[in-house]
Amino acid sequence: MTAAERVDDQHVDDRYLDYAGSFNRLEDEVCLAAPPESAMSELTADFSALAARVAEHRVDYDRRPTRYAGMSGLPHPILVPYEVHEDGPTSTSGTVEFGLRHMGNENVVHGGIISMMFDDFIGMFVSRSLGSGSSARTAYLNVDYRSMTPVGRPLSVSAEIASVQGRKAFVEARICDGETLCAEAHALFVCPADQMWPGVAGLGD
Numbered sequence: 474m475t476a477a478e479r480v481d482d483q484h485v486d487d488r489y490l491d492y493a494g495s496f497n498r499l500e501d502e503v504c505l506a507a508p509p510e511s512a513m514s515e516l517t518a519d520f521s522a523l524a525a526r527v528a529e530h531r532v533d534y535d536r537r538p539t540r541y542a543g544m545s546g547l548p549h550p551i552l553v554p555y556e557v558h559e560d561g562p563t564s565t566s567g568t569v570e571f572g573l574r575h576m577g578n579e580n581v582v583h584g585g586i587i588s589m590m591f592d593d594f595i596g597m598f599v600s601r602s603l604g605s606g607s608s609a610r611t612a613y614l615n616v617d618y619r620s621m622t623p624v625g626r627p628l629s630v631s632a633e634i635a636s637v638q639g640r641k642a643f644v645e646a647r648i649c650d651g652e653t654l655c656a657e658a659h660a661l662f663v664c665p666a667d668q669m670w671p672g673v674a675g676l677g678d
């Protein structure tokens with residue numbers, strides 16, 4: 474599913490994608506630049522003015538496009554955008570591309586960002602699959618970093634529900650660069666006690 478196909482919410486439209494995408498570009502450039510002192514002072518003033526302009530448009534939680542974008546893998550100021558290509562009741566797969574703003578060491582992704590990507594990708598998959606809205610909570614997320622994860626090119630990402638035991642969903646996920654396993658995750662997501670999973674046939678206890 475492309476970003477354009479996912480734009481079906483009144484809170485997220487093409488203008489939002491341009492807006493969030495240009496902000497991501499700014500983040501990339503800030504991570505790469507070393508402005509001289511005078512340019513840095515000017516840019517600091519510009520950033521402060523820009524923050525004040527954006528602040529004029531604050532809205533309540535439910536009306537924020539970043540909330541809906543964050544739940545769909547769309548461009549977002551903090552989360553890593555991804556696309557879902559196949560989505561079933563027990564497994565999902567797609568592509569993710571980390572940007573320059575996600576770099577730790579040169580040209581490779583910061584480990585904490587990889588954990589965040591897994592948490593978001595798995596959390597949204599579990600919520601879609603087991604039907605808890607967006608309320609599945611991460612109880613633990615164990616990440617094994619198997620090889621350096623590159624920035625700036627599409628990588629595959631996939632997850633599957635290994636088992637569901639009562640309110641607990643055990644999930645496995647991985648990010649690969651072609652045949653190379655970059656990182657894998659083993660996670661437990663728990664459904665809040667007052668919202669039992671509607672469940673998936675064959676997965677429950």
Ligand SMILES: CCCCCCCCCCCCCC(=O)SCCNC(=O)CCNC(=O)[C@H](O)C(C)(C)COP(=O)(O)OP(=O)(O)OC[C@H]1O[C@@H](n2cnc3c(N)ncnc32)[C@H](O)[C@@H]1OP(=O)(O)O
Pocket residue numbers: 539540543544551552592593594595596597607609610611612613639640641661663664665666
């Ligand atoms: C940044 C921008 C965002 C934009 C929006 C995008 C949204 C995207 C969102 C994407 C999604 C992102 C998602 C996020 O980021 S969710 C945010 C990160 N997660 C949290 O904040 C969760 C905090 N913890 C809790 O709320 C509670 O501890 C939970 C709900 C997890 C359990 O408390 P609860 O009182 O309900 O239940 P319980 O304690 O009786 O436990 C129940 C069962 O679970 C077992 N258990 C529990 N913990 C562990 C453990 N660590 N290892 C092994 N087992 C564990 C426990 O033994 C028991 O098993 P059993 O005895 O029944 O067999």
